[in-house]
Amino acid sequence: MKVMGKEHIKKRNEVKHIMAERNVLISNINHPFLVSLHYSFQTKDKLYFVLDYLNGGExxxxxxxxxxxxxxxxxxxxxxxxxxxxxxxxxxxxxxxxxxxxxxxxxxxxxxxTDFGLCKxxxxxxxxxxxxxxxxxxxxxxxxxxxxxxxxxxxxxxxxxxxxxxxxxxxxxxxxxxxxxxxxxxxxxxxxxxxxxxxxxxxxxxxxxxxxxxxxxxxxxxxxxxxxxxxxxxxxxxxNRQVKPPFVPKIKDEMDVSHIDKEFTSQQPNPGSLIPQFPYGTHIDQDFMGFSYVTRPE
Missing domain, CATH: 1.10.510.10 (Transferase(Phosphotransferase) domain 1)
Known part of the structure:
Protein backbone atom coordinates (compact mmCIF):
# COMPACT_ATOMS: atom_id res chain seq x y z
CA MET A 1 0.00 0.00 0.00
CA LYS A 2 1.27 3.45 -0.94
CA VAL A 3 0.04 6.21 1.37
CA MET A 4 0.36 9.92 0.55
CA GLY A 5 -0.57 13.01 2.55
CA LYS A 6 -2.80 15.44 0.67
CA GLU A 7 -1.28 18.57 2.19
CA HIS A 8 2.23 17.42 1.31
CA ILE A 9 1.13 16.79 -2.28
CA LYS A 10 -0.50 20.21 -2.55
CA LYS A 11 2.47 22.07 -1.06
CA ARG A 12 4.76 20.48 -3.64
CA ASN A 13 2.31 21.17 -6.49
CA GLU A 14 2.13 17.47 -7.31
CA VAL A 15 -1.63 17.03 -7.63
CA LYS A 16 -1.36 16.57 -11.41
CA HIS A 17 1.46 14.04 -10.96
CA ILE A 18 -0.60 11.96 -8.52
CA MET A 19 -3.68 11.98 -10.73
CA ALA A 20 -1.52 11.07 -13.73
CA GLU A 21 0.00 8.20 -11.75
CA ARG A 22 -3.48 6.96 -10.89
CA ASN A 23 -4.54 7.10 -14.55
CA VAL A 24 -1.43 5.27 -15.74
CA LEU A 25 -1.85 2.58 -13.08
CA ILE A 26 -5.40 1.92 -14.25
CA SER A 27 -4.22 1.51 -17.84
CA ASN A 28 -1.67 -1.09 -16.69
CA ILE A 29 -4.21 -3.73 -15.68
CA ASN A 30 -3.11 -7.23 -16.72
CA HIS A 31 0.11 -6.10 -18.41
CA PRO A 32 2.74 -8.67 -17.39
CA PHE A 33 5.58 -6.24 -16.66
CA LEU A 34 3.76 -3.26 -15.15
CA VAL A 35 2.56 -3.11 -11.55
CA SER A 36 -1.23 -3.19 -11.29
CA LEU A 37 -3.52 -1.06 -9.18
CA HIS A 38 -6.22 -2.96 -7.30
CA TYR A 39 -7.81 -0.10 -5.36
CA SER A 40 -7.32 3.60 -4.80
CA PHE A 41 -9.24 5.55 -2.17
CA GLN A 42 -9.00 8.66 -0.06
CA THR A 43 -9.72 9.88 3.44
CA LYS A 44 -9.88 13.46 4.63
CA ASP A 45 -6.10 13.81 4.78
CA LYS A 46 -4.61 11.00 2.71
CA LEU A 47 -4.59 9.12 -0.57
CA TYR A 48 -4.06 5.37 -0.85
CA PHE A 49 -2.91 3.07 -3.66
CA VAL A 50 -3.30 -0.70 -3.14
CA LEU A 51 -0.85 -2.32 -5.55
CA ASP A 52 0.55 -5.75 -6.45
CA TYR A 53 2.64 -7.26 -3.66
CA LEU A 54 6.12 -8.00 -5.02
CA ASN A 55 8.79 -9.43 -2.72
CA GLY A 56 11.47 -10.48 -5.20
CA GLY A 57 13.42 -7.29 -4.49
CA GLU A 58 14.51 -4.27 -6.50
CA THR A 114 6.69 0.56 -10.78
CA ASP A 115 6.30 4.22 -9.73
CA PHE A 116 4.51 6.23 -12.39
CA GLY A 117 4.66 9.61 -10.66
CA LEU A 118 6.72 11.26 -13.42
CA CYS A 119 4.78 9.85 -16.36
CA LYS A 120 3.56 12.24 -19.02
CA ASN A 240 3.00 -14.35 -22.14
CA ARG A 241 5.60 -15.01 -19.43
CA GLN A 242 6.53 -18.33 -21.03
CA VAL A 243 10.25 -17.56 -21.15
CA LYS A 244 11.98 -18.91 -18.05
CA PRO A 245 13.75 -16.11 -16.12
CA PRO A 246 17.52 -16.61 -15.74
CA PHE A 247 17.26 -15.92 -12.01
CA VAL A 248 14.45 -16.85 -9.61
CA PRO A 249 14.56 -15.32 -6.12
CA LYS A 250 14.47 -17.87 -3.31
CA ILE A 251 11.30 -16.92 -1.45
CA LYS A 252 9.98 -19.05 1.40
CA ASP A 253 6.51 -17.56 1.56
CA GLU A 254 4.57 -14.33 1.10
CA MET A 255 6.02 -12.90 4.32
CA ASP A 256 9.62 -13.42 3.17
CA VAL A 257 11.26 -10.00 2.73
CA SER A 258 14.86 -11.23 2.53
CA HIS A 259 15.25 -9.72 -0.95
CA ILE A 260 14.14 -6.28 0.18
CA ASP A 261 16.96 -4.03 1.37
CA LYS A 262 17.28 -3.87 5.16
CA GLU A 263 17.39 -0.09 4.85
CA PHE A 264 13.64 -0.29 4.23
CA THR A 265 12.59 -3.29 6.34
CA SER A 266 14.34 -1.89 9.44
CA GLN A 267 12.46 1.41 9.30
CA GLN A 268 9.66 2.10 11.73
CA PRO A 269 6.30 2.83 10.09
CA ASN A 270 5.77 6.51 9.42
CA PRO A 271 2.89 7.64 11.68
CA GLY A 272 1.57 9.58 8.73
CA SER A 273 0.99 6.35 6.80
CA LEU A 274 -1.36 4.83 9.38
CA ILE A 275 -4.96 4.38 8.30
CA PRO A 276 -7.41 6.25 10.55
CA GLN A 277 -9.59 4.14 12.81
CA PHE A 278 -12.65 5.25 10.86
CA PRO A 279 -11.31 5.92 7.37
CA TYR A 280 -14.49 5.64 5.41
CA GLY A 281 -17.19 8.10 4.57
CA THR A 282 -17.50 10.96 2.15
CA HIS A 283 -14.17 12.75 1.84
CA ILE A 284 -14.36 14.22 -1.63
CA ASP A 285 -11.59 16.72 -2.23
CA GLN A 286 -12.03 18.81 -5.38
CA ASP A 287 -8.32 18.54 -6.14
CA PHE A 288 -8.55 14.73 -6.14
CA MET A 289 -11.96 14.28 -7.73
CA GLY A 290 -12.13 10.87 -9.43
CA PHE A 291 -9.14 9.45 -7.54
CA SER A 292 -10.97 6.43 -6.06
CA TYR A 293 -10.95 3.20 -8.06
CA VAL A 294 -11.82 -0.48 -7.66
CA THR A 295 -10.64 -3.23 -10.03
CA ARG A 296 -13.54 -4.92 -11.76
CA PRO A 297 -13.55 -8.71 -11.34
CA GLU A 298 -12.73 -10.60 -14.52
Whole structure:
Protein backbone atom coordinates (compact mmCIF):
# COMPACT_ATOMS: atom_id res chain seq x y z
CA MET A 1 0.00 0.00 0.00
CA LYS A 2 1.27 3.45 -0.94
CA VAL A 3 0.04 6.21 1.37
CA MET A 4 0.36 9.92 0.55
CA GLY A 5 -0.57 13.01 2.55
CA LYS A 6 -2.80 15.44 0.67
CA GLU A 7 -1.28 18.57 2.19
CA HIS A 8 2.23 17.42 1.31
CA ILE A 9 1.13 16.79 -2.28
CA LYS A 10 -0.50 20.21 -2.55
CA LYS A 11 2.47 22.07 -1.06
CA ARG A 12 4.76 20.48 -3.64
CA ASN A 13 2.31 21.17 -6.49
CA GLU A 14 2.13 17.47 -7.31
CA VAL A 15 -1.63 17.03 -7.63
CA LYS A 16 -1.36 16.57 -11.41
CA HIS A 17 1.46 14.04 -10.96
CA ILE A 18 -0.60 11.96 -8.52
CA MET A 19 -3.68 11.98 -10.73
CA ALA A 20 -1.52 11.07 -13.73
CA GLU A 21 0.00 8.20 -11.75
CA ARG A 22 -3.48 6.96 -10.89
CA ASN A 23 -4.54 7.10 -14.55
CA VAL A 24 -1.43 5.27 -15.74
CA LEU A 25 -1.85 2.58 -13.08
CA ILE A 26 -5.40 1.92 -14.25
CA SER A 27 -4.22 1.51 -17.84
CA ASN A 28 -1.67 -1.09 -16.69
CA ILE A 29 -4.21 -3.73 -15.68
CA ASN A 30 -3.11 -7.23 -16.72
CA HIS A 31 0.11 -6.10 -18.41
CA PRO A 32 2.74 -8.67 -17.39
CA PHE A 33 5.58 -6.24 -16.66
CA LEU A 34 3.76 -3.26 -15.15
CA VAL A 35 2.56 -3.11 -11.55
CA SER A 36 -1.23 -3.19 -11.29
CA LEU A 37 -3.52 -1.06 -9.18
CA HIS A 38 -6.22 -2.96 -7.30
CA TYR A 39 -7.81 -0.10 -5.36
CA SER A 40 -7.32 3.60 -4.80
CA PHE A 41 -9.24 5.55 -2.17
CA GLN A 42 -9.00 8.66 -0.06
CA THR A 43 -9.72 9.88 3.44
CA LYS A 44 -9.88 13.46 4.63
CA ASP A 45 -6.10 13.81 4.78
CA LYS A 46 -4.61 11.00 2.71
CA LEU A 47 -4.59 9.12 -0.57
CA TYR A 48 -4.06 5.37 -0.85
CA PHE A 49 -2.91 3.07 -3.66
CA VAL A 50 -3.30 -0.70 -3.14
CA LEU A 51 -0.85 -2.32 -5.55
CA ASP A 52 0.55 -5.75 -6.45
CA TYR A 53 2.64 -7.26 -3.66
CA LEU A 54 6.12 -8.00 -5.02
CA ASN A 55 8.79 -9.43 -2.72
CA GLY A 56 11.47 -10.48 -5.20
CA GLY A 57 13.42 -7.29 -4.49
CA GLU A 58 14.51 -4.27 -6.50
CA UNK A 59 16.70 -4.90 -9.52
CA UNK A 60 19.00 -2.36 -7.85
CA UNK A 61 19.28 -4.60 -4.77
CA UNK A 62 20.31 -7.63 -6.82
CA UNK A 63 22.71 -5.56 -8.90
CA UNK A 64 24.37 -4.23 -5.75
CA UNK A 65 24.81 -7.78 -4.47
CA UNK A 66 26.15 -9.24 -7.70
CA UNK A 67 28.00 -6.15 -9.06
CA UNK A 68 26.88 -6.89 -12.62
CA UNK A 69 24.85 -9.44 -14.59
CA UNK A 70 25.91 -11.83 -17.37
CA UNK A 71 24.82 -10.67 -20.81
CA UNK A 72 21.98 -13.25 -21.22
CA UNK A 73 20.44 -12.14 -17.92
CA UNK A 74 20.77 -8.46 -18.83
CA UNK A 75 19.19 -9.20 -22.24
CA UNK A 76 16.20 -10.90 -20.60
CA UNK A 77 15.57 -7.96 -18.27
CA UNK A 78 16.08 -5.41 -21.06
CA UNK A 79 13.54 -7.28 -23.22
CA UNK A 80 10.89 -7.24 -20.49
CA UNK A 81 11.60 -3.59 -19.64
CA UNK A 82 11.44 -2.63 -23.31
CA UNK A 83 8.10 -4.42 -23.66
CA UNK A 84 6.72 -2.43 -20.72
CA UNK A 85 7.97 0.89 -22.11
CA UNK A 86 6.65 0.03 -25.57
CA UNK A 87 3.21 -0.63 -24.09
CA UNK A 88 3.23 2.73 -22.32
CA UNK A 89 4.23 4.46 -25.55
CA UNK A 90 1.39 2.71 -27.40
CA UNK A 91 -0.90 4.30 -24.83
CA UNK A 92 0.70 7.72 -25.41
CA UNK A 93 2.57 7.73 -22.10
CA UNK A 94 6.24 8.64 -21.57
CA UNK A 95 7.66 7.04 -18.43
CA UNK A 96 10.64 9.41 -17.80
CA UNK A 97 12.10 7.77 -14.68
CA UNK A 98 13.52 4.38 -15.64
CA UNK A 99 16.16 3.20 -13.15
CA UNK A 100 16.97 -0.05 -11.30
CA UNK A 101 15.21 1.22 -8.15
CA UNK A 102 11.91 1.36 -10.05
CA UNK A 103 12.23 -2.20 -11.34
CA UNK A 104 11.09 -4.99 -9.03
CA UNK A 105 11.26 -8.75 -9.46
CA UNK A 106 8.22 -10.88 -8.77
CA UNK A 107 8.50 -14.26 -7.07
CA UNK A 108 9.09 -15.95 -10.44
CA UNK A 109 11.93 -13.63 -11.49
CA UNK A 110 10.08 -11.43 -13.98
CA UNK A 111 10.61 -7.66 -14.04
CA UNK A 112 7.80 -5.36 -12.94
CA UNK A 113 7.99 -1.63 -13.63
CA THR A 114 6.69 0.56 -10.78
CA ASP A 115 6.30 4.22 -9.73
CA PHE A 116 4.51 6.23 -12.39
CA GLY A 117 4.66 9.61 -10.66
CA LEU A 118 6.72 11.26 -13.42
CA CYS A 119 4.78 9.85 -16.36
CA LYS A 120 3.56 12.24 -19.02
CA UNK A 121 0.18 11.38 -20.55
CA UNK A 122 -1.31 12.21 -23.95
CA UNK A 123 2.02 12.07 -25.78
CA UNK A 124 1.75 10.67 -29.28
CA UNK A 125 4.80 9.87 -31.37
CA UNK A 126 5.23 13.45 -32.63
CA UNK A 127 4.50 15.29 -29.38
CA UNK A 128 7.17 16.88 -27.20
CA UNK A 129 7.32 18.21 -23.65
CA UNK A 130 9.92 20.24 -21.77
CA UNK A 131 9.53 19.56 -18.03
CA UNK A 132 12.90 19.02 -16.36
CA UNK A 133 12.41 15.78 -14.43
CA UNK A 134 13.92 12.35 -13.87
CA UNK A 135 16.86 10.91 -11.93
CA UNK A 136 20.25 12.64 -12.51
CA UNK A 137 22.22 9.53 -13.54
CA UNK A 138 19.72 8.64 -16.26
CA UNK A 139 18.77 12.02 -17.74
CA UNK A 140 18.98 12.26 -21.52
CA UNK A 141 21.07 15.10 -23.00
CA UNK A 142 18.02 16.91 -24.40
CA UNK A 143 16.48 17.12 -20.92
CA UNK A 144 19.70 18.58 -19.49
CA UNK A 145 19.75 21.10 -22.34
CA UNK A 146 16.14 22.04 -21.47
CA UNK A 147 15.07 21.36 -25.04
CA UNK A 148 11.68 19.90 -26.01
CA UNK A 149 11.94 16.11 -25.85
CA UNK A 150 9.88 13.10 -26.88
CA UNK A 151 9.47 9.43 -26.00
CA UNK A 152 13.06 8.66 -27.04
CA UNK A 153 14.17 9.79 -23.56
CA UNK A 154 12.85 6.41 -22.37
CA UNK A 155 15.13 4.60 -24.81
CA UNK A 156 18.11 6.60 -23.53
CA UNK A 157 17.18 5.39 -20.03
CA UNK A 158 16.90 1.79 -21.27
CA UNK A 159 20.41 2.08 -22.68
CA UNK A 160 21.65 3.46 -19.36
CA UNK A 161 20.05 0.63 -17.39
CA UNK A 162 21.35 -2.02 -19.80
CA UNK A 163 24.85 -0.54 -19.47
CA UNK A 164 24.54 -0.50 -15.68
CA UNK A 165 23.40 -4.13 -15.57
CA UNK A 166 26.53 -5.14 -17.49
CA UNK A 167 29.06 -2.75 -15.90
CA UNK A 168 27.71 -2.05 -12.42
CA UNK A 169 27.43 1.74 -12.74
CA UNK A 170 25.46 4.12 -15.00
CA UNK A 171 27.37 5.04 -18.19
CA UNK A 172 28.46 8.60 -17.31
CA UNK A 173 28.46 8.28 -13.54
CA UNK A 174 30.30 10.71 -11.27
CA UNK A 175 29.77 11.63 -7.62
CA UNK A 176 30.04 15.24 -8.79
CA UNK A 177 26.67 15.96 -10.41
CA UNK A 178 27.97 18.87 -12.48
CA UNK A 179 30.74 16.68 -13.88
CA UNK A 180 28.24 13.90 -14.57
CA UNK A 181 26.01 16.26 -16.53
CA UNK A 182 29.03 17.43 -18.53
CA UNK A 183 29.85 13.81 -19.32
CA UNK A 184 26.29 13.06 -20.43
CA UNK A 185 26.38 16.07 -22.74
CA UNK A 186 29.89 15.84 -24.15
CA UNK A 187 31.80 12.68 -23.20
CA UNK A 188 32.20 9.95 -25.81
CA UNK A 189 30.74 6.67 -24.57
CA UNK A 190 33.08 3.73 -24.04
CA UNK A 191 32.10 0.22 -23.00
CA UNK A 192 34.96 -1.15 -20.87
CA UNK A 193 34.07 -4.82 -21.11
CA UNK A 194 34.15 -7.56 -23.71
CA UNK A 195 30.44 -7.90 -24.38
CA UNK A 196 29.11 -9.02 -27.75
CA UNK A 197 29.23 -6.73 -30.76
CA UNK A 198 25.41 -6.82 -30.92
CA UNK A 199 25.19 -5.67 -27.31
CA UNK A 200 27.66 -2.83 -27.89
CA UNK A 201 25.80 -1.78 -31.03
CA UNK A 202 22.50 -1.54 -29.16
CA UNK A 203 23.98 0.40 -26.22
CA UNK A 204 25.69 2.87 -28.56
CA UNK A 205 22.41 3.27 -30.44
CA UNK A 206 20.30 3.83 -27.34
CA UNK A 207 22.86 6.22 -25.83
CA UNK A 208 23.12 8.34 -28.97
CA UNK A 209 23.22 11.98 -27.80
CA UNK A 210 21.27 13.18 -30.86
CA UNK A 211 17.79 11.85 -30.17
CA UNK A 212 16.86 11.95 -33.88
CA UNK A 213 19.61 9.40 -34.54
CA UNK A 214 18.86 7.36 -31.43
CA UNK A 215 17.70 3.76 -31.76
CA UNK A 216 13.93 3.89 -31.27
CA UNK A 217 13.39 7.31 -32.88
CA UNK A 218 12.13 5.92 -36.19
CA UNK A 219 9.86 3.06 -35.12
CA UNK A 220 9.84 3.20 -31.33
CA UNK A 221 9.89 -0.26 -29.67
CA UNK A 222 9.57 -2.11 -32.99
CA UNK A 223 13.01 -0.80 -33.91
CA UNK A 224 14.46 -2.05 -30.63
CA UNK A 225 12.82 -5.48 -30.56
CA UNK A 226 14.13 -6.17 -34.07
CA UNK A 227 17.70 -5.32 -33.10
CA UNK A 228 20.15 -8.21 -33.47
CA UNK A 229 20.86 -8.14 -29.72
CA UNK A 230 17.37 -9.56 -29.18
CA UNK A 231 17.52 -12.12 -32.01
CA UNK A 232 17.16 -15.00 -29.54
CA UNK A 233 14.01 -13.56 -27.91
CA UNK A 234 10.62 -15.07 -28.77
CA UNK A 235 8.54 -11.96 -28.13
CA UNK A 236 5.18 -13.72 -28.06
CA UNK A 237 6.40 -16.17 -25.43
CA UNK A 238 8.08 -13.35 -23.51
CA UNK A 239 4.93 -11.24 -23.21
CA ASN A 240 3.00 -14.35 -22.14
CA ARG A 241 5.60 -15.01 -19.43
CA GLN A 242 6.53 -18.33 -21.03
CA VAL A 243 10.25 -17.56 -21.15
CA LYS A 244 11.98 -18.91 -18.05
CA PRO A 245 13.75 -16.11 -16.12
CA PRO A 246 17.52 -16.61 -15.74
CA PHE A 247 17.26 -15.92 -12.01
CA VAL A 248 14.45 -16.85 -9.61
CA PRO A 249 14.56 -15.32 -6.12
CA LYS A 250 14.47 -17.87 -3.31
CA ILE A 251 11.30 -16.92 -1.45
CA LYS A 252 9.98 -19.05 1.40
CA ASP A 253 6.51 -17.56 1.56
CA GLU A 254 4.57 -14.33 1.10
CA MET A 255 6.02 -12.90 4.32
CA ASP A 256 9.62 -13.42 3.17
CA VAL A 257 11.26 -10.00 2.73
CA SER A 258 14.86 -11.23 2.53
CA HIS A 259 15.25 -9.72 -0.95
CA ILE A 260 14.14 -6.28 0.18
CA ASP A 261 16.96 -4.03 1.37
CA LYS A 262 17.28 -3.87 5.16
CA GLU A 263 17.39 -0.09 4.85
CA PHE A 264 13.64 -0.29 4.23
CA THR A 265 12.59 -3.29 6.34
CA SER A 266 14.34 -1.89 9.44
CA GLN A 267 12.46 1.41 9.30
CA GLN A 268 9.66 2.10 11.73
CA PRO A 269 6.30 2.83 10.09
CA ASN A 270 5.77 6.51 9.42
CA PRO A 271 2.89 7.64 11.68
CA GLY A 272 1.57 9.58 8.73
CA SER A 273 0.99 6.35 6.80
CA LEU A 274 -1.36 4.83 9.38
CA ILE A 275 -4.96 4.38 8.30
CA PRO A 276 -7.41 6.25 10.55
CA GLN A 277 -9.59 4.14 12.81
CA PHE A 278 -12.65 5.25 10.86
CA PRO A 279 -11.31 5.92 7.37
CA TYR A 280 -14.49 5.64 5.41
CA GLY A 281 -17.19 8.10 4.57
CA THR A 282 -17.50 10.96 2.15
CA HIS A 283 -14.17 12.75 1.84
CA ILE A 284 -14.36 14.22 -1.63
CA ASP A 285 -11.59 16.72 -2.23
CA GLN A 286 -12.03 18.81 -5.38
CA ASP A 287 -8.32 18.54 -6.14
CA PHE A 288 -8.55 14.73 -6.14
CA MET A 289 -11.96 14.28 -7.73
CA GLY A 290 -12.13 10.87 -9.43
CA PHE A 291 -9.14 9.45 -7.54
CA SER A 292 -10.97 6.43 -6.06
CA TYR A 293 -10.95 3.20 -8.06
CA VAL A 294 -11.82 -0.48 -7.66
CA THR A 295 -10.64 -3.23 -10.03
CA ARG A 296 -13.54 -4.92 -11.76
CA PRO A 297 -13.55 -8.71 -11.34
CA GLU A 298 -12.73 -10.60 -14.52
Missing amino acids: LFHHLQKERHFPEPRARFYAAEIGTALGYLHENNIIYRDLKPENLLLDRHGHVVL ENMNEKDTTDTFCGTPEYLAPEILQKRPYDRTVDWWCLGSVLYEMLIGLPPFYSKDRTQMYERILHMKLTIPISCSSACKNLIYGLLEKDNKRRTGFQRDFDEIKNHMFFASIDWEKLV
